[in-house]
Structures are given as C-alpha cells and as structure tokens.
Amino acid sequence: MRKILNNLTFRVLVAITLGVLIGHFFPTTAAKLKPLGDLFINLIKMVIAPIIFLTIVLGISNMGDLKKVGRVGGKALLYFEIVTTVALVIGIIIANWVKPGAGIQAASLKGGDVSAYTAQGKDMDWVKFFLHVVPDNAIKAFAEGEILQVLVFSVLFGVGLTRMGERGHSLIHTFEKLSRVFFNILNVVMKLAPLGALGGMAYTVGKFGLATLLxxxxxxxxxxxTMFLFIFVVLNLILRYYRVSLWSVLKYIKEELLIVFGTSSSESALPQVMDKLENMGCSRSVVGLVIPAGYSFNLDGTTIYLSMATIFLAQVFSVDLTLGQELTIIGILMLTSKGAAGVTGSGFIVLASTLTAVHVIPVEGLALLLGVDRFMSEARSITNIIGNTVATIFIANNENEFDRNKMLKAFGKLEKEELRDYKY
Structure with missing residues (x-):
C-alpha cells in the first residue's frame, strides 16, 4: 500500500481527480487554487534554461565533430517541417469531413473578449520573430526563459568549447557536475507535481466550468x-520504422504526460523528458538539440488545433472555402504555427494572425473558442511533447546515436544479466 501511495503517477492521478471535483462543486474556491499550478510551473521554468544549456553544451563537446552537429540540426528541422505539415493536412481533412462547425449559429455561442489577442495577431511581425531567435543579451535570455535564444547561445557556446580541444576538458567536467546538480533540483521539485496538477485542474474547471464544453x-x-489518430497512426509508424514500441514509450513517460495534463503546460515536463530520453538510450547531443528546437518548431498538437479551429470558424460563419483558399491556409499555418511557442497566449495570437492573413473568416470568431480553449490545451500540450519525444528517438536512431540496450533496460524488458549478452 505504501508503495502505491509513494508512486508519483498515482499521486498525480488523485490530484487531477480532486482538482476536477473541487472545480465542479466549489468553483469559487477552485479559482483561488491557480497559484499552486503557477508555483509548480515557475519552479520547473527555474531550471529549464540551465538544463538546456548544460545538455546542449555537453552534448556538442562530447560529439566533437562540428559537421555532425550541423547535420543533426538540419535533419531535425527537416523532420519538424515534414511531420508538422502532415499534422496540418490531417487536421484540415478531418475538419472538412466531420464538419464540427456545421449547423452551429455564431449567435448561439457565448464568446469572450479577444481584442488583446486580435490586436497582437494583426501586428505580428514574423521577420521580427525570427530576428528575436538570436539574443542581444545572453543573460537576459536565461532570465526570461527564452528557450530558442538559450538554444542558439548554447550551440555557439558548445562550438566554442569544442574548438578549445583538451584545454576545455576541465570546464566540461565542471559542467557535468553542474548538470547533475540541476537534475537533483528537478527531482526535488517533482515531489510537488501533485500540488501543481491539483491547482491547475481545479482552476480550469472552476473558472470555465464543465458546462462550457457542451x-x-x-x-x-x-x-x-484527430490528435489520438495522429499519435497512434503517424507517430506510431515513425517509431515502428526503427522497431521501437510507441506504447512502451508512452508508459515510460506516463508521469510527465499526467503532469502536462494537469498543468496544461508542456514546459512542466520538458526537463524530465530530456533526462528520460537520455536514460532510454538517446545520446545527450541529440536530446539537447532536438527537444529545445522542437519546443518551437515541432508543435504537432498546436498545428492540428490551429488548422481545425480555422476550418471550424469558417463552418460556423458559413464561409465556403475553396480548395485554393484552404491551400493558402495550409501555407500560412506552415509559417505561423512555427512561432506558436514564442508568445504568451500563442494559440490565439497565431490563429488571429492567420485569420487576418486569410481575410475571409471573421477574426472576432476567436471569442467563440475561449470557453473550450483551456480544455483543449491539455491535448495540444500532450501531443506536442509526445511528438518531440518521437522526433528525438527517430533522429537518434537515424544518427546511430541510440543505445537499444539502455532502452530495453528502461522499459524493463531485460534483466541486467541478459543485457550483457544481448545483440541487436
């Protein structure tokens, strides 16, 4: 019994259940529990930037070959573009087939104020966004948790350290020790995961109410x-190419998925997933490059949601999109969806910028989505983190940077004595 009570998965599940019950029956009290979720996410954010920096720097320095660093990064970006485009097309096809907005009158739906989102969406400058990727102040990038900026600085730092050769070995050893310190901090913070899940779920249900879902x-x-099909068909096929079981991977990261579900934030599991991927056989260099970059460029769940939300609003407002217009939407979303993690309230801002560019669907229709957006953010975040996990495993295998013995040990499929003789 004690073993079950000490199990993090069990405690997070109990916390999520309590959060739903408190939010439903005591909504006023539940709305006040938001600080619990915010506190946990802030504690995780506190260690994300240092962990990403140390993981990338150590990965590149251990890799040694700078051409290999460029090759891995190039493969990752190509993979991201192909898979997110597939997600985008699947979202639009299913939305056109199921027609979730057909027969719904806009006037019958309760909306909210989206003026802040629409204003930011109309003013969104994508040239500035891509320029923003390179930090003008590295310390500021760490302080503000700008993951893409930290990624760029970390790659450059790793390259500089590698070029020092043997003279940089003492610094590498220091970074190894620092890395372990930050992961130890993370292990302590994770003990508060149930409180974070409780606060996040209670706030969501109490603030927006289950009735808003109807x-x-x-x-x-x-x-x-759609997200379920994408995970168990598309991502499953990607992993099967290298004989890796998607189901085993999901069981392996189940605690992180539950935390993401409870907090509605993929950030809350980012460092833990990086650590687990290393432990299951992906090289540190691949993990360090793919996961942080994927956080902004491989948002499968967000891409599916953006495409389906756009078609949904067109159906609600009886806008009959032509094939050319839908292809235009796909093209625009291929660009705008890549910046979805770089802005606060990103989902609505990116969707607003897309609708503004299309000029055929009322941007004000975003108000209709406010009631359910928080409930769908869990699915988006979970799909995003599974997508980045699969991307890392795929690229690690493609680069021969994957230790299958470590994977089997992590999955519990072989005993230690069997591992010594296992051939693959």
Missing part, C-alpha cells in the same frame, strides 16, 4: 480524436 463538444471531440 455547445462546442463536437469540436472538442473532433480535435481529441
């Missing part, structure tokens, strides 16, 4: 179904 239940169901 008018848009068809959209929610369609989005969840």
């Amino acid at each position: 008018p848009l239940a068809k959209l929610m169901g369609t989005v969840y179904m």
Whole structure:
C-alpha cells in the first residue's frame, strides 16, 4: 500500500481527480487554487534554461565533430517541417469531413473578449520573430526563459568549447557536475507535481466550468480524436520504422504526460523528458538539440488545433472555402504555427494572425473558442511533447546515436544479466 501511495503517477492521478471535483462543486474556491499550478510551473521554468544549456553544451563537446552537429540540426528541422505539415493536412481533412462547425449559429455561442489577442495577431511581425531567435543579451535570455535564444547561445557556446580541444576538458567536467546538480533540483521539485496538477485542474474547471464544453463538444471531440489518430497512426509508424514500441514509450513517460495534463503546460515536463530520453538510450547531443528546437518548431498538437479551429470558424460563419483558399491556409499555418511557442497566449495570437492573413473568416470568431480553449490545451500540450519525444528517438536512431540496450533496460524488458549478452 505504501508503495502505491509513494508512486508519483498515482499521486498525480488523485490530484487531477480532486482538482476536477473541487472545480465542479466549489468553483469559487477552485479559482483561488491557480497559484499552486503557477508555483509548480515557475519552479520547473527555474531550471529549464540551465538544463538546456548544460545538455546542449555537453552534448556538442562530447560529439566533437562540428559537421555532425550541423547535420543533426538540419535533419531535425527537416523532420519538424515534414511531420508538422502532415499534422496540418490531417487536421484540415478531418475538419472538412466531420464538419464540427456545421449547423452551429455564431449567435448561439457565448464568446469572450479577444481584442488583446486580435490586436497582437494583426501586428505580428514574423521577420521580427525570427530576428528575436538570436539574443542581444545572453543573460537576459536565461532570465526570461527564452528557450530558442538559450538554444542558439548554447550551440555557439558548445562550438566554442569544442574548438578549445583538451584545454576545455576541465570546464566540461565542471559542467557535468553542474548538470547533475540541476537534475537533483528537478527531482526535488517533482515531489510537488501533485500540488501543481491539483491547482491547475481545479482552476480550469472552476473558472470555465464543465458546462462550457457542451455547445462546442463536437469540436472538442473532433480535435481529441484527430490528435489520438495522429499519435497512434503517424507517430506510431515513425517509431515502428526503427522497431521501437510507441506504447512502451508512452508508459515510460506516463508521469510527465499526467503532469502536462494537469498543468496544461508542456514546459512542466520538458526537463524530465530530456533526462528520460537520455536514460532510454538517446545520446545527450541529440536530446539537447532536438527537444529545445522542437519546443518551437515541432508543435504537432498546436498545428492540428490551429488548422481545425480555422476550418471550424469558417463552418460556423458559413464561409465556403475553396480548395485554393484552404491551400493558402495550409501555407500560412506552415509559417505561423512555427512561432506558436514564442508568445504568451500563442494559440490565439497565431490563429488571429492567420485569420487576418486569410481575410475571409471573421477574426472576432476567436471569442467563440475561449470557453473550450483551456480544455483543449491539455491535448495540444500532450501531443506536442509526445511528438518531440518521437522526433528525438527517430533522429537518434537515424544518427546511430541510440543505445537499444539502455532502452530495453528502461522499459524493463531485460534483466541486467541478459543485457550483457544481448545483440541487436
């Protein structure tokens, strides 16, 4: 019994259940529990930038070959573009097939104020966004948790350290020790995961209420179904190419998925997933490059949601999109979806910028999605983190930077004595 009570997965599940019950029956009290979720996410954010920096620097310095660093980065970006485009097309096809917005009158749906989102969406400058990737102040990038900026600085630092050769070995050893310190801090912070999940789920249900799901239940169901199919068909096929079981991977990271579900934030599991991927056989260099870059460029769940939300609003407002217009939407979302993690309230801002560019769907329609957006953010975040996990495993295998023995040990499929003789 004690073993079950001490199990993090069990405690997070209990916390999520309590959060739903408190949010439903005591909404006023539940809305006040938001600081618990925010506190946990802030504690995780506190260690994300240093962990990413140390992981990337140590990965590049251990890799040694700078051409290999460029090759891995290039493969990762190509993979991200192909897979997110597949996600985008799947979202649009299923939204056109199921038609979740058909028969719904915009006037019958309760909306909210989206003026802040629409203003930011209309003013979104993508040239500035890509320029923003390179930090003008490295310390500021760490202080503000700008993951892409930290990634760029870390790669350059790793390259500089590698060029020092043997003279940089003492610094590498110091970074190894620092890396272990930060992961030890993370292990302590993770003990508060149930409180974070409780606060996040209670706030969501108490603030928005389960009743808000009913008018848009068809959209929610369609989005969840599409993400489920994407994970268990597309991502499953990607892993099967290298004989890796998706189901085993999901069981291996189940605690992180539950935390993401409870907090509605993929950031809350980012460092833990990086650590687990290393432990299951992916090289540190691949993990360090793919996971942080994927956080902004491989948002499969967000891409599916953006495509389906756009088609949904077109159906609600009886806008009959032509094939050319839908292809235009795909093209625009291929660009705008890549910046979805770089801005606060990113989902609505990116969607607003897309609708503004299309000029055929009322941007004000975003208000109709406010009620269910928080409930769909869990699915987006979970799909995003699974997508980046699969991307890392795929690229590690492709680069022959994957230790299958470590994977089997992590999955518990072989005993230690069997591992010594295992051939693959």
